[in-house]
Amino acid sequence: MTTILSARDLRKEFVTARPIFGAPTVVRAVDGVSLDIEQGETFAIVGESGCGKSTLARLLLRLIKPSGGEVWYDGEDLAHVDEGRMRSLRRDLQFIFQDPFSSLNPQMSVGALIEEPLRVHGMGTQEERRARVAELLTRVGLTPAHADRYPHEFSGGQRQRIGIARALASGPTVLIGDEPVSALDVSIQAQVVNLLEDLKDEFGLTLVVIAHDLAVIRHMADRVAVMYLGEIVECAPANTLYQQPRHPYTETLLAAIPVASYGARRARTVVEGDPPNPISPPPGCRFHTRCPYATDLCRSDRPTLTKLADGRQVACHHAETLTLKGLTSVEPARSAGAAARFALYAKGIAAATTAEPNNNPKSNV
Amino acid sequence: MATSSSPLLDVQGLSIRLGKLDQNIVDDVSFTLEAGQTLCLVGESGCGKSLTALALMGLLQSPPLAIAGGTARFGGADLLSMAKEPLRDIRGGRMAMIFQEPMTSLNPGLRIGEQIAESVRRHKGANRAEGRARALEMLRRVRIPAPERRLDEFPHQLSGGMRQRAMIAIALANDPELLIADEPTTALDVTIQAQILELMRELQAETGAAMIMITHDLGVVAEMADQVAVMYGGRIVEAGTVDRIFTDPQHPYTIGLMSSMPSLGDRRDRLVTVPGVVPQPGSMPPGCRFASRCPFHSPLCETVPPLRTCGEGHKVACVHAPLEQLNPVDLQETGT
Numbered sequence: 104m105t106t107i108l109s110a111r112d113l114r115k116e117f118v119t120a121r122p123i124f125g126a127p128t129v130v131r132a133v134d135g136v137s138l139d140i141e142q143g144e145t146f147a148i149v150g151e152s153g154c155g156k157s158t159l160a161r162l163l164l165r166l167i168k169p170s171g172g173e174v175w176y177d178g179e180d181l182a183h184v185d186e187g188r189m190r191s192l193r194r195d196l197q198f199i200f201q202d203p204f205s206s207l208n209p210q211m212s213v214g215a216l217i218e219e220p221l222r223v224h225g226m227g228t229q230e231e232r233r234a235r236v237a238e239l240l241t242r243v244g245l246t247p248a249h250a251d252r253y254p255h256e257f258s259g260g261q262r263q264r265i266g267i268a269r270a271l272a273s274g275p276t277v278l279i280g281d282e283p284v285s286a287l288d289v290s291i292q293a294q295v296v297n298l299l300e301d302l303k304d305e306f307g308l309t310l311v312v313i314a315h316d317l318a319v320i321r322h323m324a325d326r327v328a329v330m331y332l333g334e335i336v337e338c339a340p341a342n343t344l345y346q347q348p349r350h351p352y353t354e355t356l357l358a359a360i361p362v363a364s365y366g367a368r369r370a371r372t373v374v375e376g377d378p379p380n381p382i383s384p385p386p387g388c389r390f391h392t393r394c395p396y397a398t399d400l401c402r403s404d405r406p407t408l409t410k411l412a413d414g415r416q417v418a419c420h421h422a423e424t425l426t427l428k429g430l431t432s433v434e435p436a437r438s439a440g441a442a443a444r445f446a447l448y449a450k451g452i453a454a455a456t457t458a459e460p461n462n463n464p465k466s467n468v
Numbered sequence: 469m470a471t472s473s474s475p476l477l478d479v480q481g482l483s484i485r486l487g488k489l490d491q492n493i494v495d496d497v498s499f500t501l502e503a504g505q506t507l508c509l510v511g512e513s514g515c516g517k518s519l520t521a522l523a524l525m526g527l528l529q530s531p532p533l534a535i536a537g538g539t540a541r542f543g544g545a546d547l548l549s550m551a552k553e554p555l556r557d558i559r560g561g562r563m564a565m566i567f568q569e570p571m572t573s574l575n576p577g578l579r580i581g582e583q584i585a586e587s588v589r590r591h592k593g594a595n596r597a598e599g600r601a602r603a604l605e606m607l608r609r610v611r612i613p614a615p616e617r618r619l620d621e622f623p624h625q626l627s628g629g630m631r632q633r634a635m636i637a638i639a640l641a642n643d644p645e646l647l648i649a650d651e652p653t654t655a656l657d658v659t660i661q662a663q664i665l666e667l668m669r670e671l672q673a674e675t676g677a678a679m680i681m682i683t684h685d686l687g688v689v690a691e692m693a694d695q696v697a698v699m700y701g702g703r704i705v706e707a708g709t710v711d712r713i714f715t716d717p718q719h720p721y722t723i724g725l726m727s728s729m730p731s732l733g734d735r736r737d738r739l740v741t742v743p744g745v746v747p748q749p750g751s752m753p754p755g756c757r758f759a760s761r762c763p764f765h766s767p768l769c770e771t772v773p774p775l776r777t778c779g780e781g782h783k784v785a786c787v788h789a790p791l792e793q794l795n796p797v798d799l800q801e802t803g804t
Binding site: 374 | 627629630657660661663684686688689691710713715717718720724725728729730731733738740742745763764791794
């Protein structure tokens with residue numbers, strides 16, 4: 104495994120108010136984040152609203168400029184290269200937005216939208232670019248004829264496919280998706296998740312996914328970083344993180360997931376209160392105001408992200424001593440008849456998708 | 469569900485028309501709800517779950533929407549044919565609603581306390597002092613910290629979770645018998661969602677109110693529902709008790725929806741999906757509306773399948789149920 108993208112002590116401050124007298128109000132949206140993303144993995148960043156996960160994603164591709172720290176890609180510090188160099192690096196580093204409708208220019212045809220990155224990077228002749236657009240459209244489960252239509256003519260799921268085709272056009276190595284499926288209905292979400300995974304395998308992409316849906320993350324990610332108030336509190340392989348969290352906040356997040364299985368209604372520990380205001384985060388460990396295990400040490404000293412014996416990174420003073428609850432097996436209890444029905448359904452879908460090439464991106468490669 | 473006394477709410481054949489479309493956008497929806505029970509209406513965008521709730525509250529935007537038929541008996545009166553003024557007496561009083569986005573449904577220019585007191589004065593004839601006392605009591609009951617201070621704050625001063633608590637306080641202020649909650653936790657973070665669901669369960673146990681909860685999240689359904697109705701294309705395709713729906717789902721759409729959800733257990737291969745997209749309103753298949761996306765469809769699906777009993781407290785609208793007894797040869801001849 105080689106590291107493809109890494110952040111060192113990455114920071115972003117936003118000034119939210121500049122009074123005439125006194126100091127400006129500053130939010131530390133990302134406050135000293137360091138991480139290493141391995142080539143070919145799916146790396147997920149999870150957390151609740153306001154934790155800084157979207158800001159972090161944008162910093163990693165320098166869609167916004169960091170206030171401090173470094174982002175290393177292929178021997179270059181993205182935080183400090185000049186604009187021209189950054190533009191050519193964007194060929195390798197692409198972004199998928201949550202709401203494709205607000206990120207696709209409504210006045211451009213779908214073909215023009217997908218072709219734009221190719222034109223910008225001076226790739227191919229006009230003929231070649233047109234062929235590439237057709238190929239990309241087919242690849243994401245649309246048809247070449249869709250190139251002449253406009254974004255508003257498409258459903259949410261189809262628009263996200265267009266956004267993905269556009270991101271793929273320049274042949275990137277790293278794809279960062281900010282909540283790429285959270286605006287979609289469950290059945291459509293599953294289609295797009297499958298598409299992203301197929302594309303990742305096919306093109307050897309490294310995928311960074313920002314999300315708040317822990318089930319989607321569980322399905323997609325190899326490794327997960329959990330963020331709280333601008334910092335990473337735990338970073339570990341997905342399996343171990345879900346089975347045995349080491350940070351109390353991770354435990355809280357996992358316990359809060361409503362499980363879609365009868366009888367799963369658990370006597371759970373519901374964490375009290377709201378997340379603190381990021382403008383004035385509490386001293387010490389930022390989670391101590393909501394943490395059931397907090398001690399005096401937590402209220403005064405801020406823990407740093409530390410590597411444990413098993414290689415996992417946790418920012419908690421008590422990580423070595425606490426035994427936290429993860430998600431144990433949540434296999435849905437189903438009748439024998441229902442189990443047979445699910446198997447039949449899966450078989451039926453597999454048969455139908457082979458018959459209709461449009462629903463099965465793999466048959467179009 | 470069968471009891472000797474009549475149910476609190478009895479909806480029969482509710483149909484809603486959109487403009488001049490010849491297909492109803494909500495079509496022949498029937499269900500009953502007993503006091504103290506929770507019914508979850510579940511389905512994806514455009515399945516008609518919110519329209520059903522709005523129709524019951526008399527809040528359909530008309531035109532272009534209009535009731536095309538059906539009755540909804542609530543305590544002896546039909547909500548669908550009721551005149552505006554008596555309906556106003558019921559709405560916010562015996563029947564209340566919680567919306568998805570509290571920021572857009574709370575009045576941004578009114579203090580929280582006043583928004584609660586307003587409804588108590590309107591429905592209970594309380595005076596200013598009584599209204600304010602009730603507002604304070606309600607804020608306490610929904611466990612808003614420092615309720616005395618919050619009473620005089622405006623919605624924008626509250627966090628998303630606190631705003632949703634305030635909404636619940638308004639809805640419950642007049643001890644409604646029926647609460648309709650439309651995606652009450654969808655806009656909230658997962659830890660806040662857990663708090664609100666817990667609160668709603670506790671308050672329901674305290675007050676004995678019946679609840680219709682509209683959601684797209686099967687996890688929320690499993691945690692909250694006594695009864696479940698799965699909707700697709702404006703119709704109920706499967707209905708039953710929560711244990712039946714999760715342990716013995718029958719309709720191909722219910723099965724597809726459950727298959728589409730990523731599992732929280734060990735990672736599996738590709739997700740099994742529901743292929744294609746929901747057809748536009750008005751261009752649904754003529755018989756079973758799910759037929760165009762169903763791997764089991766056959767010529768039998770060209771007539772509207774009745775919602776028929778398929779077990780105790782369980783109904784399904786699929787001619788092929790139970791699917792495991794379907795002859796695979798039939799499928800090959802008639803299928804895709």
